[in-house]
Amino acid sequence: MRLQHAAAALIAAGCAFAANDAAAQxxxxxxxxxxxxxxxxxxxxxQRDTGIRVNMTQRGSGESLAAIRAEGQNPRADxxxxxxxxxxxxxxxxxxxxAYExxxxxxxxxxxxxxxxxxxxRAIGVYAGAVGFGYNTxxxxxxxxxxxxxxxDLTDPRFRGEIQVANPNSSGTAYVIIATLVQLMGEDQAFEYMRRLHPNINSYARSGTGPIKAVARGETGVSLSFVHDAVTERNAGFPVSYTTPCEGTGYEIGSMSILRGARNLTQARRFYDWALTAPAQRLGFEAGGQLQTPSNRSAPLPPNAPDLSQIRLIEYDFAKYGRAAERRRLIERWDREVGSLP
Ligand code: PLP
Incomplete structure (x- = not known):
């Protein structure tokens, strides 16, 4: 009896310890x-590896940037x-x-x-992926x-109403596509191309992953997407395949940043260090079936992931197209000349 009491007391103490530990982290x-x-x-x-409690909000890249801008020097995220x-x-x-090293x-x-x-x-690469065409076979x-x-090919009448892409105001994927076309064709020609493409677009989706999911469900024939997302859908059993553009294509360096004025800076740095490790980077594939190219050299390329060295990539000018004013200008021009078309 006395032993049982002692055991119960120990368990209670252990629980209190664990709770305190989590609070302390x-x-x-x-x-x-x-x-x-x-x-x-x-x-x-x-959270499991460190005891640090995580409050997570998921949003597209453009939407996250808008939220971070709106919060200014009083950020809600770390x-x-x-x-x-x-x-x-x-x-x-x-x-x-x-900045952080x-x-x-x-x-x-x-x-x-x-x-x-x-x-x-201030920003570091966590994965990379190339733009291409997903389609429902x-x-x-x-x-x-x-x-x-x-x-x-995309402006051909055979694709009338058959293509889906995202809206660059909310989606980082859509902005990479616009910047890619501008770099491939020159700016005026790229906007002329997007205007000619418009009749073939059935919807400008909010999220960059929306169009490939619509392809998987058979709601649209073709999407402009990161090609690793096409393989994710194929692996999930959908009749999806992809091609990469013959003229060359752009790519993303999926990134991570610590916010200025982060209230939990110690935890933020701990997360940042953790997210760069090979086991953390493998989670994209293990938990989400994601097939981006990881930035940690020891994290293996997931099976069947697109091999970037086999894709005709442009010399994407990240410095120029990542500039805030350039990004804003191109999105505003897209709103005026493409997004507002009937
Ligand atoms: N989801 C995945 C799997 C991605 O690779 C990316 C690009 O970084 C995104 C989402 C970003 O989505 P959005 O285009 O909505 O910003």
Whole structure:
């Protein structure tokens, strides 16, 4: 009896200890701009590994940037994880994020560190992925439509109302696509191209991952997407395939930043260091089926992930297209000349 009491007291003490321990580790407020399953896995695993409680909000890259801008020097989040690199660069330029050098930088790919240097050490690469065309193999076959192979194919009347892409105001993916076209064609020609493409677009979705999910469900034949997301849908059993544009294509350096004025700076740095490790980077594939190229050199490329070295990539000018004013100008021009078309 006495032993049982002692055991109960010990268990109670242990619980109190665990609770105190968690409280002592503190809290991290995380804005997350990758797929929600991946965001949740990151929050759960980091909390389990460190005892730090995570409050996570998932939003697209453009939406996260808008929230961070609105909060200004009184940010609600400590860290912004993932999403395309350009808005992270814009946030760095606008002094909304802060410099940090992680001891784990030495484990990263050169492109991840280039992003860090270009941003004044405020944004670092966590993954990379290329833009291409996702398509529903069954739907296109049924309609007798040849899949697109080149940007020039997309304006063909055979794709009338058959293509979906995201809206650059909310989606980082959509902005990468616009910046890619501008770099490939020249700015005026790119806008002329997007106006010609417009009749073939059935919807400008809010999120960059919306269009490929619509392809998977058979709601649209073709999407402009990151091609790793097409493989995720195929792995989930949907009749989805992809091609990368014959003229060349752009890519993202999915990034991470610590916010300026972060209230939980110790926890933010701990998260940042953790998120650069190979086991944390593997979570994208293990928990979310995500197939981006991880920035940690020891994190393996997931099976069947698109191999960036096999894709014709442009020399994407991240410094120029990540500039806040350039980003704003191109999105405003898109609103005026493309998004507002009937
Ligand atoms: N989800 C995944 C899997 C991504 O690779 C990216 C790009 O970084 C995003 C979401 C970003 O989405 P959005 O285009 O809505 O900003």
């Amino acid at each position: 503190g809290t991290l407020n995380l804005y997350c701009s990758v797929q929600v399953e991946w965001c949740q896995a990151i929050a759960t695993n980091f 860290v912004w994880f993932g999403g395309t690199g350009d808005p992270h660069l814009a946030a760095a330029e606008d002094n909304l994020t802060q 992680s001891p784990n930088n030495s484990q990263l790919q050169p492109w991840a560190l280039r992003q860090w240097e270009q941003s004044g050490r 069954e739907l296109l076959q049924r309609k007798g439509i040849e899949p697109p192979r080149c940007w020039s």
